[in-house]
Amino acid sequence: MKLRINLVAAPPAIQPGDYVPVAYADATRVQTPAVDLVVEKPASGWRVTLAWHCAAPVKDIRGDTNRFADAAALLVPVRADTAMISMGATGYPVEGILWRADWKAPKMIRAEGFGTVRRAEPPGGWRALGEWHDGTWLVRFEISHWLALEQQMQLGIAVWQGAGAQRAGLKSVSPDWVKVRL
Amino acid sequence: MAATPNEHEPAGQMAMVLDLNKCLGCQTCTVACRKLWNKDPGTAYSYWNNVETHPGAGYPRDWPKAGGRTASGAPQRGHIPDLKSGYGEAWTFNHKEVLNSDSNKGKEWLRPHQDPKWGPNWDEDEGAGAYPADNHHFYLPRLCNHCTHPACLQACPRRAIYKRAEDGIVLVDQDRCHGYRFCVEACPYKKVFFDPERAVSTKCIFCFPRVEGGTPPACARQCPGRLRFVGFKDDPEGPIWKLVTKWKVAVPLHPEYGTGPNVFYVPPLSPPKYGPKGEVLAEERIPLDYLKSLFGDPVVHALDVLKAEREKRKKGQRSELMELLIAYEWKKNFRIPGHAHEVIQ
Numbered sequence: 198m199k200l201r202i203n204l205v206a207a208p209p210a211i212q213p214g215d216y217v218p219v220a221y222a223d224a225t226r227v228q229t230p231a232v233d234l235v236v237e238k239p240a241s242g243w244r245v246t247l248a249w250h251c252a253a254p255v256k257d258i259r260g261d262t263n264r265f266a267d268a269a270a271l272l273v274p275v276r277a278d279t280a281m282i283s284m285g286a287t288g289y290p291v292e293g294i295l296w297r298a299d300w301k302a303p304k305m306i307r308a309e310g311f312g313t314v315r316r317a318e319p320p321g322g323w324r325a326l327g328e329w330h331d332g333t334w335l336v337r338f339e340i341s342h343w344l345a346l347e348q349q350m351q352l353g354i355a356v357w358q359g360a361g362a363q364r365a366g367l368k369s370v371s372p373d374w375v376k377v378r379l
Numbered sequence: 380m381a382a383t384p385n386e387h388e389p390a391g392q393m394a395m396v397l398d399l400n401k402c403l404g405c406q407t408c409t410v411a412c413r414k415l416w417n418k419d420p421g422t423a424y425s426y427w428n429n430v431e432t433h434p435g436a437g438y439p440r441d442w443p444k445a446g447g448r449t450a451s452g453a454p455q456r457g458h459i460p461d462l463k464s465g466y467g468e469a470w471t472f473n474h475k476e477v478l479n480s481d482s483n484k485g486k487e488w489l490r491p492h493q494d495p496k497w498g499p500n501w502d503e504d505e506g507a508g509a510y511p512a513d514n515h516h517f518y519l520p521r522l523c524n525h526c527t528h529p530a531c532l533q534a535c536p537r538r539a540i541y542k543r544a545e546d547g548i549v550l551v552d553q554d555r556c557h558g559y560r561f562c563v564e565a566c567p568y569k570k571v572f573f574d575p576e577r578a579v580s581t582k583c584i585f586c587f588p589r590v591e592g593g594t595p596p597a598c599a600r601q602c603p604g605r606l607r608f609v610g611f612k613d614d615p616e617g618p619i620w621k622l623v624t625k626w627k628v629a630v631p632l633h634p635e636y637g638t639g640p641n642v643f644y645v646p647p648l649s650p651p652k653y654g655p656k657g658e659v660l661a662e663e664r665i666p667l668d669y670l671k672s673l674f675g676d677p678v679v680h681a682l683d684v685l686k687a688e689r690e691k692r693k694k695g696q697r698s699e700l701m702e703l704l705i706a707y708e709w710k711k712n713f714r715i716p717g718h719a720h721e722v723i724q
Contacts, residue, residue, distance in 0.1 A: 219453055262575060312537055365536050
C-alpha cells in the first residue's frame, strides 16, 4: 500500500497540562504537511516506510540545552472505536513504535490518553532505521509481529520536526486512523 | 488560583529566607550544592544554586524575561536558554599540561580549552553606578523557589513534576520525565535544568533527604555568613514565619510572576552616595526602583522596618529582629522537625 497522507498540526487546545494549550495556542500551523506512507507485508511481520520533507535535520541533542530531535511514530489502536487524536483513552489503549533520530533503537509506546505514554524496549524483531538525504527523512520500520495492527488494520502517524522545537503534543499527525489495505 | 491535578495544598510548606545584607558572594552555597547533587556529565553547566551580582545579567543570562503567569493568572510562554550564550558552558582546563610542564616550567598558564564569551558569574562585582559617587552591587543567591503554584508543574504534560504533600518541596519524577522541557521554558526563574546526556529535567530538591532528617539543605548549612534561614512557613516558633509574616522584612523575588515563591529575601540596605567633594549625601546607592523591580512594592516596608530596628539596636535597645538576623547561634537559623521519608513506589 502506498499513500500520501496529509498531516495536520495536533491541536494545542487539547494538549494536557495547563501550559501548552495557552502558551502554544498559536501553534496551529502544520510543520510537516505530508508524509509518504508505504505499508508492506513481507513473509513475516510488517515493513512500514515513512518519508517526509525536513530541511534542517536534528540528529543529536547532546551538547546543548535547547535542541530537539526529529522523530516519527506509528500508532495502532488495540480495540475498535479508539480515538487517534487523543492517543486513546482510559480503557481504549493504543500502542506504537517511536523512532527518534538521536536514538540507536526505537521504543515501543503504550498510552491510554494524553500524557499517559509509557516507553519500553520493543519486542525482539522490532527495528527502525532512519536516513536523511537531500532534505528528506526516510524511516523504515521493520516489525516482526504486531497483533494489534493485524487485528485492527489501521495506523496513526506522527512526525516531529526538531528544528521547530516540536516535542510531545507539538507534532504533525494524521487526522485520523489510516486504513491499511494490502 | 486553581490547583492543577497534581498540585495540592501541602500540609506544611518548607521555605527559606536569605538575608542579602550578609551575603559575601563567596559561592560556598553553590559549591556545597554542586558537590552534593550535580556530578552527572550532563549537568556540568547547571547550578541548582547560584549567586549572581545585581544589577547584572544573572544566570542564565537575562533570565527574568518570560514565563510565569500574567496578572490574570494565565501561563505565559517562556524560553529555553541555550548553553553557550544563556547558561555558559562548563569550561575545561589544561590542568594536565600545567602540571606536566617540567620541561617548560613557568610557560604554561592555566586556561580554559574554550574561548568563553559568557558564563555563570561572568559579570561578578560589576554592578552599576560610577565610582566613587554611587557605584553599587549586591549578591543575589538563587535556588528553586518551591513555589506554591509552580509554573514547571503546571507546564508538564506528563505530570512528572509534583509538589510533596508533607512539605511542599517540588520534585521531578525522572522516571516519568521525557525531557520535553516545557518546565524549563515555563519557569520564570529558570531554575529547572535539562540534562542533555540523560535527556531529563533536573532541579533543586531542597535537599529533601537531609530535611526529612531534620538537617538543613547544604546551601543553608554551609553558608559562612549564616544568612539563610530554613523552616516551615507557618510555624510561629520558626524563623521563616517571624521574618516573613511577623516582621515582614523578607519578600519574594518577582512576586508578579504569580507562582507564589517560597524563598524570601531580606533586601539589601544601601550605603549613602558621595557628593562631588566626597561629602556623604542622604541618597541611597541602590535605587529603590531597582529593588522594587525585583521584589515589588513590599520591599519599601521591609527596608523601613530594617532601618528602624537597626536604629533601635544602635541606641542599645533590644531588637528581636536584629538578634534573629545577626544569628548569634547558627542553630536558631533553622527549625526543621524531621518528618517521614518519602516512599518511592
